[in-house]
Amino acid sequence: MSQMQNVEIGLREMILGLEVGPGERLTERWIESRFGASRTPVRAALLRLETEGLVCRDGRGWTVSPINLAELEQIAVYREAVEVAAVKLTCALEDRTAVEIIEAMLDSCDAGSPREEWHRVGMDFHIELARLSGNEFLFRAVRDAMTRLSRARWLEVRDEAALGRAWAEHHAILAAVRTGDADEAARRLSAHIVGSRDRLVTSLHNDRRGLRARGFAVVAA
Amino acid sequence: MSQMQNVEIGLREMILGLEVGPGERLTERWIESRFGASRTPVRAALLRLETEGLVCRDGRGWTVSPINLAELEQIAVYREAVEVAAVKLTCALEDRTAVEIIEAMLDSCDAGSPREEWHRVGMDFHIELARLSGNEFLFRAVRDAMTRLSRARWLEVRDEAALGRAWAEHHAILAAVRTGDADEAARRLSAHIVGSRDRLVTSLHNDRRGLRARGFAVVAA
DNA sequence: GATACCATTTTGGGATACCAAACTGGTATC
DNA sequence: GATACCAGTTTGGTATCCCAAAATGGTATC
Numbered sequence: 229m230s231q232m233q234n235v236e237i238g239l240r241e242m243i244l245g246l247e248v249g250p251g252e253r254l255t256e257r258w259i260e261s262r263f264g265a266s267r268t269p270v271r272a273a274l275l276r277l278e279t280e281g282l283v284c285r286d287g288r289g290w291t292v293s294p295i296n297l298a299e300l301e302q303i304a305v306y307r308e309a310v311e312v313a314a315v316k317l318t319c320a321l322e323d324r325t326a327v328e329i330i331e332a333m334l335d336s337c338d339a340g341s342p343r344e345e346w347h348r349v350g351m352d353f354h355i356e357l358a359r360l361s362g363n364e365f366l367f368r369a370v371r372d373a374m375t376r377l378s379r380a381r382w383l384e385v386r387d388e389a390a391l392g393r394a395w396a397e398h399h400a401i402l403a404a405v406r407t408g409d410a411d412e413a414a415r416r417l418s419a420h421i422v423g424s425r426d427r428l429v430t431s432l433h434n435d436r437r438g439l440r441a442r443g444f445a446v447v448a449a
Numbered sequence: 450m451s452q453m454q455n456v457e458i459g460l461r462e463m464i465l466g467l468e469v470g471p472g473e474r475l476t477e478r479w480i481e482s483r484f485g486a487s488r489t490p491v492r493a494a495l496l497r498l499e500t501e502g503l504v505c506r507d508g509r510g511w512t513v514s515p516i517n518l519a520e521l522e523q524i525a526v527y528r529e530a531v532e533v534a535a536v537k538l539t540c541a542l543e544d545r546t547a548v549e550i551i552e553a554m555l556d557s558c559d560a561g562s563p564r565e566e567w568h569r570v571g572m573d574f575h576i577e578l579a580r581l582s583g584n585e586f587l588f589r590a591v592r593d594a595m596t597r598l599s600r601a602r603w604l605e606v607r608d609e610a611a612l613g614r615a616w617a618e619h620h621a622i623l624a625a626v627r628t629g630d631a632d633e634a635a636r637r638l639s640a641h642i643v644g645s646r647d648r649l650v651t652s653l654h655n656d657r658r659g660l661r662a663r664g665f666a667v668v669a670a
Numbered sequence: 671g672a673t674a675c676c677a678t679t680t681t682g683g684g685a686t687a688c689c690a691a692a693c694t695g696g697t698a699t700c
Numbered sequence: 701g702a703t704a705c706c707a708g709t710t711t712g713g714t715a716t717c718c719c720a721a722a723a724t725g726g727t728a729t730c
Contacts, residue, residue, distance in 0.1 A: 231714070256682065266715045268489070271682090272496055279500045288682055288722070299585070305534065306586035313530030364520070365527035369590065452684065477712065487685045488712090509692070509712055 232269035235259065236276050243282045243292055244378050251445020254283060254290040281376050294445035295380055297429055297436075301449060303373050304425035310369040311354060311421065312414045314361035315401070319410035321362075327402050330356050334398055346391055347381060353398050357405075377428075383439060384431045394424065453490035456480065457497050464503045464513055465599045472666020475504060475511040502597050515666035516601055518650055522670060524594050525646035531590040532575060532642065533635045535582035536622070540631035542583075548623050551577050555619055567612055568602060574619050578626075598649075604660060605652045615645065 239259060242248050259270045274290055277283045284293045318324060330353060337349050351374045358370035397420040404413035429449065432439070436446040460480060463469050480491045495511055498504045505514045539545060551574060558570045572595045579591035618641040625634035650670065653660070657667040 255680085257680085267682090268492075268714055268716095271489075272492065272713095275493055275496045276500070279497070290682090302584050302586050305538070305584055306531070306590070309530050309534030309587065310527070310590075313526065317526070363523050363526055365523050365594070366530065369527070369531075373586070476710085478710085489684050489686095492712090493683095511712090 230269070231263075231265040232272045235263045235265050235269050236273035238263055239273055240277060240280075240282060243277070244375070244382075246379060246382060246444075248292050249443045249445070250292055250379060251294040252292045252443070253286065254292060256290070280372065294447050295383065295432065295439070296447040297432060297449035298447070300377065300380055300429055300432070301425060303376060304421055307354075307370065307373050308418055308421050310366050310373070311358060312417055314358040314363060314366040314370065315405060315413045315417050316410045317361040317363060317366070318357070319405055319408050319413055321360075324360075324405060324408065326360050327405050330360075331399070331402055334395065334402075337395070347378075350381070350394060351378060357401070380428060380432060383435070383444070384428050386431075390427060394420070397423075451490070452484075452486040453493045456484045456486050456490050457494035459484055460494055461498060461501075461503060464498070465596070465603075467600060467603060467665075469513050470664045470666070471513055471600065472515040473513045473664070474507065475513060477511070501593065515668050516604065516653065516660070517668040518653060518670035519668070521598065521601055521650055521653070522646060524597060525642055528575075528591065528594050529639055529642050531587050531594070532579060533638055535579040535584060535587040535591065536626060536634045536638050537631045538582040538584060538587070539578070540626055540629050540634055542581075545581070545626060545629065547581050548626050551581075552620070552623055555616065555623075558616070568599075571602070571615060571619075572599065578622070601649060601653060604656070604665070605649050607652075611648060615641070618644075 248254070254274075256267050256270050256274070259265075259274075260267055263270070274283055278285070282293055283290050285291070318327075333349060333356065334353060337345055355367070355371050355374055358367045361367065397416065401413055401416045401420065404416055432446065433449070436448070439446050469475070475495075477488050477491050477495070480486075480495075481488055484491070495504060499506070503514055504511050506512070539548075554570060554577070555574060558566055576588070576592050576595055579588045582588065618637065622634055622637045622641065625637055653667065654670070657669070660667050
């Protein structure tokens with residue numbers, strides 16, 4: 229494992245896990261000492277994370293990207309476009325048995341599962357569903373979009389009801405895919421993405437004061 | 450202008466302009482001497498171009514990404530998803546007068562314009578059309594996809610008829626956008642992308658021997 | 671007390687030195 | 701002639717050094 233991957237993976241985990249807060253300043257020297265690497269791999273890692281939207285330039289320096297409500301809304305529109313395209317492709321496949329793997333993944337989560345598990349499975353559902361399409365670009369688009377959404381989903385004040393609703397919607401989408409009903413799958417997927425976005429943005433909007441109090445920069449829509 | 454941008458822009462131009470052939474090996478030291486920069490900015494530039502898909506790793510080293518026919522086909526599907534989503538958003542806007550700027554851009558190309566001009570305008574049409582949607586992610590997706598297509602479009606043996614057809618299709622799409630007919634715009638845009646892809650892939654497939662003879666790596670579909 | 675100014679420190683951009691791994695070319699062996 | 705092997709070279713990965721610009725903090729001035 230090269231130092232660059234070390235820093236890239238470690239720093240990404242810190243950012244996605246909110247160990248460094250959105251909006252926080254980062255210095256190359258701090259990262260250097262934090263991971264015991266020199267500045268060369270640190271800079272390489274920062275350049276990569278910049279393309280993922282997890283860090284951004286702040287004048288000359290680096291900043292952990294703030295949570296941006298306007299961006300979250302735009303991402304939802306983007307997701308709708310690419311995820312619906314992907315699921316339609318998947319429905320057109322002859323062999324759609326792979327959906328069962330995703331169903332098993334969903335079912336591995338139950339009431340006793342930790343929050344982290346629900347969080348991860350909720351993202352992987354969309355990523356793996358896109359992967360089934362076989363289109364590398366649609367897949368990467370979904371994966372990258374979910375990465376950008378990851379922190380916001382952590383911050384969302386999720387009630388149990390929302391988790392259960394998402395779980396049911398995911399299953400309904402898979403059921404449509406299993407039968408090859410592209411229109412039904414697309415309709416349900418669209419509704420799911422739009423609904424999730426609304427709940428997420430509303431929740432973050434209501435909580436933005438508390439989040440800022442925790443040192444998390446939240447940019448309004 | 451920082452050295453990193455220098456190298457990034459210069460190397461991107463060399464790759465897109467086919468001054469370095471698809472599949473060609475690149476060494477950091479060669480780029481270093483070619484642009485009079487040290488390895489630090491060279492590495493930063495390579496990392497960026499890697500995310501654009503213009504260079505890729507080849508074991509430990511770097512390679513100018515080969516032309517990949519399978520990738521071209523997948524990109525077309527991806528483009529269809531994001532461009533259609535973007536144009537539908539644009540049709541839903543109240544103020545769509547900005548399409549006139551794009552029409553003027555198209556009209557700036559005539560029979561006397563150099564090939565480079567047609568090439569650039571043909572890409573910018575799609576990029577600027579996506580920009581009108583106001584969705585940053587859809588815009589970036591289209592821009593990045595067109596960047597990846599750029600070299601293949603150069604290699605395509607274009608007859609005048611194909612240029613004229615694309616020009617007419619572009620105008621027809623804009624006409625539909627101007628009247629706000631989202632379905633019509635989407636239909637025409639879809640057909641245009643699919644048709645362009647077919648011509649492009651067919652042309653490259655037929656020419657792949659000649660291209661390989663020129664030292665251009667072409668990966669089959 | 672507010673502010674303008676200057677010395678100091680910090681920071682990112684870049685250049686270079688060093689190293690280990692991979693590659694190359696030639697040679698010796700069969 | 702083919703092949704195994706070895707020394708020399710090249711290459712990317714990393715660490716470190718230098719520099720100019722920006723941030724910082726203290727001080728003098730009003």
